[in-house]
Amino acid sequence: MKTFSISEVAKQLNLTIYTLRYYDKEGLLPNVERTISGTRLFKKSDIDALKIIECLKATGMPIKEIKNFINWCSEGDTTLQQRYDMFIERKAAVEAQMEELKKTMEVIEHKCFYYKTALDAGTEDVHKDNKMGRNFAPTY
Amino acid sequence: MKTFSISEVAKQLNLTIYTLRYYDKEGLLPNVERTISGTRLFKKSDIDALKIIECLKATGMPIKEIKNFINWCSEGDTTLQQRYDMFIERKAAVEAQMEELKKTMEVIEHKCFYYKTALDAGTEDVHKDNKMGRNFAPTY
DNA sequence: TTATCCCCTAGAGTTAACTCTAGGTCAAGT
DNA sequence: ACTTGACCTAGAGTTAACTCTAGGGGATAA
Incomplete structure (x- = not known):
C-alpha cells in the first residue's frame, strides 16, 4: 500500500x-x-x-475535543451515538457561525457604502447630522 | 450627556x-x-x-489592525481612502469565510448522514466496501 | 466611621495552537 | 568513508487575546 x-x-x-x-x-x-x-x-x-x-x-472545535472523537472512532460501534451527536452539534455550531457572519456582512457592507459616499464627497461630514450641535468624536 | x-x-x-x-x-x-x-x-x-x-x-481582524483603523478615524478625512479599502478587504475576507463554512457544512452534513445510517444499522460496517479485503483502520 | 462596592493600574498568568531549536539517526549518493 | 538531506524527539519559545491578582482609591449606606 x-x-x-x-x-x-x-x-x-x-x-x-x-x-x-x-x-x-x-x-x-x-x-x-x-x-x-x-x-x-x-x-x-x-x-x-x-x-x-x-x-x-x-467548525471551531478545539483539538482536545477532536481527540475525543478520534478515540471514539478507535473504540468502534459502541460510540456511534456519541459521534452522531457530535456531528449534529457541529452542524448547529456551523449554522450559528453562518448566521453571525451574515450579520457581520451586513454591517461591513453598510460601512463600505458609508465610506464610498464619504470618499465621493471628499469628507465624512456628509454623514453628520448637526441637529444637536457639532459632535467632536469620530464616528468609525 | x-x-x-x-x-x-x-x-x-x-x-x-x-x-x-x-x-x-x-x-x-x-x-x-x-x-x-x-x-x-x-x-x-x-x-x-x-x-x-x-x-x-x-471578520477575523486582529486587534493591532483594528487599532490602526481607530487611529485613522482620529486622523480625519485624509484617511478616508484607507478606511474604505479596509472595509472592502474585510468584505472579501467575510466572503471567503462564508465560502469555507459552506464547504465545511457539506462535509459535516455528509457525516451526519453517515452516522445516522450506521446508527440505524447498529454498525459502521454498512459503509465498508470489502472489495480489497478487510480494512482495520477506523474510517472517521 | 466603618463597611461595602465599584472603580483604578501594573503586571503576572493562562490557554490554544502552533513553531522552532538542539541534538541525534539513517539512507542514499560520490 | 563522508556528506547531504530528510527524518526523529524532547522540550523551549511564541503569539494573540484575554484573565486575573495585588494593592489601592473614592463614594455611598448604616
Whole structure:
C-alpha cells in the first residue's frame, strides 16, 4: 500500500511538518505507522483523517475535543451515538457561525457604502447630522 | 450627556470588564472620558465604537489592525481612502469565510448522514466496501 | 466611621495552537 | 568513508487575546 512522508502530507494539506508532528503528539493520528527507524508512514486513510480533523477545526472545535472523537472512532460501534451527536452539534455550531457572519456582512457592507459616499464627497461630514450641535468624536 | 460605567457596558455588550480595560490599554478606545478620580465614563458613541470593534473582530481582524483603523478615524478625512479599502478587504475576507463554512457544512452534513445510517444499522460496517479485503483502520 | 462596592493600574498568568531549536539517526549518493 | 538531506524527539519559545491578582482609591449606606 502506498505511503507518504510527513513532508509530502504537509505539502498536500497545506500544513507544516511541525503541525503534523504536533497533531500526532496530541493523539490525533493514532494510526500512522512507522519504519523500524521511526520515520512516519502516512497512508491514504491517514490523510483522509487529517481532512476530517481540518474540517472539525473549521467548525471551531478545539483539538482536545477532536481527540475525543478520534478515540471514539478507535473504540468502534459502541460510540456511534456519541459521534452522531457530535456531528449534529457541529452542524448547529456551523449554522450559528453562518448566521453571525451574515450579520457581520451586513454591517461591513453598510460601512463600505458609508465610506464610498464619504470618499465621493471628499469628507465624512456628509454623514453628520448637526441637529444637536457639532459632535467632536469620530464616528468609525 | 448620559454615560455608562465599565460594568454596564460589559453587561450590555457581553464582554468582561477585563476585556474592556484591555481594549482601552491597547488603544482601541481613545475617546472614553474619565472622572477626576480616573473612573471611565463611556458615552453612547463609545459603545457604538465597541460594536464596530466586535464586528471587525468577527471578520477575523486582529486587534493591532483594528487599532490602526481607530487611529485613522482620529486622523480625519485624509484617511478616508484607507478606511474604505479596509472595509472592502474585510468584505472579501467575510466572503471567503462564508465560502469555507459552506464547504465545511457539506462535509459535516455528509457525516451526519453517515452516522445516522450506521446508527440505524447498529454498525459502521454498512459503509465498508470489502472489495480489497478487510480494512482495520477506523474510517472517521 | 466603618463597611461595602465599584472603580483604578501594573503586571503576572493562562490557554490554544502552533513553531522552532538542539541534538541525534539513517539512507542514499560520490 | 563522508556528506547531504530528510527524518526523529524532547522540550523551549511564541503569539494573540484575554484573565486575573495585588494593592489601592473614592463614594455611598448604616
